[in-house]
Amino acid sequence: MYGGGGYDGGGGNANSLFSGGGFMPSQSTNAVEGSGGGGFPKSRNAQTLLPLTIKQIMDASQTNDDKSNFAVNGMEVSTVRLVGRMFNKVDRVTDVSFTLDDGTGRIHVNRWENDSTDTKEMNNINDGDYVIVNGGLKGFQGKRQVVAYSARPVTNFNDVTHHFLHCIHVHLELTRSKPQGKANTATGTPNQAMLRDGMAYNQGSLPNQASTFSAPQNTGSASDISKLVLSVFHDPTVMNDEHGISVDYVSKRLNLPEDAVRKIIQEEYEKGHLYATIDDHHYKSTMNG
């Protein structure tokens, strides 16, 4: 398909180009929006490729400042991946437009043909075909549409199932109340000391198996306990407290032994997720600092 470009890894298709390692979009600091002036967090998150259903796009709210920007789950969206069937393909000299129907809705897609590779790619797909579209979400004359960066035929139909499961996964990841953002990936491997402390709560799962699908309370690994501790610090009422909270408070609130909590707080402190406030017993999250 790509004439020696080597992009198409046999069924991997668009995956190889855009999301190879299975990155999750990092969570915006305020996952639940709608308050505080209605401004959506603007960051490079907006550049993240989000797999979405067309229904989600149609339900997306428009951010206030600019009518051409959209937010899904409180996160600004600009680049999306859609998988659906192609209809009403219209070839023009400089571009191809078509309608994409993914079963949840329909959206207009435009693909500019800048060079012969683009033309070749678009010749590959026709009405009725399943295609994977990666592109920018735009508002144009009051309608939502996608300007495609790539549009490729689905060759392995498990990709269709996978796409929708991926949509669900990302949606859950973004809506779950877990505001520590990139800290998740950073706390992937708990050290030995933490592991030992974590044993009491560890249900036998491997420490790294804190799968993104499972709720924190299901897998009792050490990193989950630090998530739990951080979640106390990220409680909005706590975030607003200038002096932060004491180790004792966290321990009581989570009903966990104080020395275990202290150790985790120390860990997070060393990682830069927490800082000491009035004394060595009070800490506050570095988020929104």
Added chain:
Amino acid sequence: MDTSGPAAFVNGEILNMYVGRRVRTVVQAQREEGGLLIGQSTDGHQLTIKGASGAPMLRYVEIIGIAESNQTIRAEVCTDFGENFDPAPFNGLCKLANGQMKDMFL
């Protein structure tokens, strides 16, 4: 008949929630009886598909159409999903798409 409306992901069991409405499912084609395709849904039910004669046997076929009863679909579009389609994740997807994640789909 509205063919542009959304199609609900269904397996054999969920099909009865959508009688009279547009659905999409994947069946493994088993045999043809008088122009009707008999296929096995991803959760093991026997479904009868109208308007899908000529489907390749033993392969997975996606059916988009109207649910006529809890085991009959009138097909509008059939797509050959091949032999290597994995029915289990699709079945899981059907459950999620009609359960807690319904807002994302319908």
